[in-house]
Amino acid sequence: MQLVHTLADLQSALAPYHHPAVVPTMGNLHEGHLALVQLAKPLGDITVATIFVNRLQFGPKDDFDTYPRTLAADCDKLHAAGCDLVFAPSETELFPQTQGFTVTPPDQLANILEGEFRPGFFKGVCTVVLKLLSCTHARSAVFGKKDYQQLKVIRQMVRQFNLPVNVLGGETLRSPEGLALSSRNSYLSPAEREQAPQLHAALATLAQAVRSGSTDFASLQEAAMQSLRRQGWLPDYVVARRQSDLQEPQAGDALVVLAAARLGTTRLIDNLEV
Ligand code: PAF
Secondary structure (H helix, E strand, C coil): CEEECCHHHHHHHHCCCCCEEEEEECCCCCHHHHHHHHHHHHHCCEEEEEECCCHHHCCCCCCCCCCCCCHHHHHHHHHHCCCCEEECCCHHHHCCCCCCCCCCCCHHHHCCCHHHHCCCHHHHHHHHHHHHHHHCCCCEEEEECCCHHHHHHHHHHHHHCCCCCEEEEECCCECCCCCECCHHHHHCCHHHHHHCHHHHHHHHHHHHHHHCCCCCHHHHHHHHHHHHHHCCCEEEEEEEEECCCCCCCCCCCCEEEEEEEEECCEEEEEEEEC
């Protein structure tokens, strides 16, 4: 496996290949990321992981400075997973000037849910993902379904810009108790880690109610939020939405339930397709 830090070295490493399959990440990798690498491997003639903590997608009060940077350990894991090439640029390499051109995703998809609570988040994600797909010459790209809305936004960006990239979503990996694997789980104290599967449990209860035919989404969502609050969480949202565009559901829509909530100082997100 080769590790490159510059755009020039990336271009040299990619020169012999025609179909890079790319897994963009911010590092601090866990089994969920490595499963995305496994998904990417058969899709291309070279498997590329990018590791870049993207300042543009962090708000002023977010954890940009403290986000774990674990490049050596990440490379060991990627090597063992059979990744061929890692692109880990510095900020000045990827953003040599202030980024004047940015990608602003449409409000109805990007200013709801995560976008409502993290203003500018999807603009930051889209801008860096467009750059990463472009400089890796991605023909396939794999993103985790744990970031469900992010996957929707990226798919729509790729479609609307006619990028020659096949976007795939990888299933969420979970601990035996149901906690979705996430880089931010490492922020949880041992007591919070014990409690953290409650987020998945709240979603599972909501999904079950929806599956059984209940359509009073407002009451179901409120009950899920109350239950989380009673257990010490600060929920941002717990909602049932339609899978296709994350808008309020109509009869017959395929649904997804999504949640974001804070446990102590850690904000976790999760979702379940119904
Ligand atoms: O999901 C992530 O890790 C990030 O949002 C991504 C897609 C790598 C963009 O920085």
